[in-house]
Amino acid sequence: MASFGLIPSTPDRMFQETFDGKSWMDICHENFKLQIHPGEKLKELHSTFLGNIDKSLQWDRLSGSMVLSNTGDEEKYLALQEEQRQDASWIAGVIEEGIKGLGIHEESQASSMLYVLFRLINTNAYRLCFWCLAHLPHNKVLLAEIIAEIQPAFQIDGKINMSYLLEHCPILASLYEEILRISNYPIGVRVVTSEVVVGDKLLRPGRQLLMPYAQMHFNPEVFSSDAGEFEAKHLLHNKNFVRSTSYRPFSGGSTQCPGRFLARHEVYMFLAQLLNRFDITLAAWNGNKASFPKMDGEIPSGGVMGPAIREDVVVKVRSKRRI
Numbered sequence: 001m002a003s004f005g006l007i008p009s010t011p012d013r014m015f016q017e018t019f020d021g022k023s024w025m026d027i028c029h030e031n032f033k034l035q036i037h038p039g040e041k042l043k044e045l046h047s048t049f050l051g052n053i054d055k056s057l058q059w060d061r062l063s064g065s066m067v068l069s070n071t072g073d074e075e076k077y078l079a080l081q082e083e084q085r086q087d088a089s090w091i092a093g094v095i096e097e098g099i100k101g102l103g104i105h106e107e108s109q110a111s112s113m114l115y116v117l118f119r120l121i122n123t124n125a126y127r128l129c130f131w132c133l134a135h136l137p138h139n140k141v142l143l144a145e146i147i148a149e150i151q152p153a154f155q156i157d158g159k160i161n162m163s164y165l166l167e168h169c170p171i172l173a174s175l176y177e178e179i180l181r182i183s184n185y186p187i188g189v190r191v192v193t194s195e196v197v198v199g200d201k202l203l204r205p206g207r208q209l210l211m212p213y214a215q216m217h218f219n220p221e222v223f224s225s226d227a228g229e230f231e232a233k234h235l236l237h238n239k240n241f242v243r244s245t246s247y248r249p250f251s252g253g254s255t256q257c258p259g260r261f262l263a264r265h266e267v268y269m270f271l272a273q274l275l276n277r278f279d280i281t282l283a284a285w286n287g288n289k290a291s292f293p294k295m296d297g298e299i300p301s302g303g304v305m306g307p308a309i310r311e312d313v314v315v316k317v318r319s320k321r322r323i
């Protein structure tokens with residue numbers, strides 16, 4: 001928590017059971033589910049969020065700080081006037097109100113609390129986009145196949161038929177699932193409620209259990225002898241792998257990630273509009289030939305891993321339309 005800029009008293013307040021036996025964090029957790037479970041709130045989030053991805057992927061918006069690492073946006077967000085944040089999601093407003101309700105008015109603490117949660121839910125999908133974008137220019141055949149496959153999803157009004165992408169694009173789906181399998185290191189967190197023996201281990205009540213799922217994703221008995229290798233068409237060769245109990249990119253049981261549908265929409269929207277609007281090719285940089293980026297395996301992130309430092313993917317981007 002300190003690395004997010006929180007002073008020790010703030011997490012104490014976040015986790016204190018002050019609201020009828022519930023903590024601020026418990027309430028946030030419930031509100032996240034309200035936001036993300038099917039219904040009006042999710043519909044609105046889908047249309048605003050996916051619409052913003054669509055709008056951002058325009059030629060004249062590609063340069064600038066959006067492609068460089070950036071910090072400090074949290075405080076800038078909270079400093080905006082209300083009318084400048086009209087497109088904020090329901091959950092963003094609820095969290096902000098909750099922070100005030102907890103008596104936290106110091107800007108640095110409020111912004112860090114907001115962004116602890118937003119980083120948690122937003123880190124994974126953009127990293128999936130990164131790995132898709134890293135693989136595609138390295139595999140020109142795959143790139144051409146996906147571009148051809150998604151063509152019918154583009155409507156005359158320029159909008160994307162998301163149902164088409166979801167239901168009729170098996171190569172895109174295979175790429176997505178394979179990247180989730182190979183670059184995702186999810187961890188399930190549970191608290192032991194009663195004594196239980198698992199294998200030769202006795203688990204005692206009150207203890208925390210961390211379940212890293214990635215080992216299962218590399219099991220050769222389930223995912224073939226070359227389970228450690230990336231194979232974009234894995235799902236086409238083995239349609240059942242996504243139903244395997246060894247495949248847990250979003251954990252499982254009652255805490256299975258409720259954002260998994262939104263994440264897929266997000267990545268599909270990004271890739272489809274990117275490939276529809278731009279030609280992407282690898283570029284040499286600083287005299288170095290383009291190479292595939294190494295994953296940062298040093299810090300177990302509990303989700304989709306990022307690239308190691310200085311493992312940038314440098315691409316040449318050309319608009320497919322006349323400018």
Ligand code: HEM
Nearest residue numbers: 032121124125186188189249250251254255257258259263
């Ligand atoms: C590819 C993208 C994503 C991945 C890999 C991912 C992964 C996970 C995993 C592994 C868990 C379960 C942890 C456990 O069992 O203890 C989880 C929970 C959760 N995720 Fe995601 N997530 C993603 C995207 C999202 C998005 C986009 C949202 C919301 C907009 C979201 C919201 C949540 C919430 C609220 C929980 C807690 C569920 C609960 O405890 O009941 N996730 N996620």
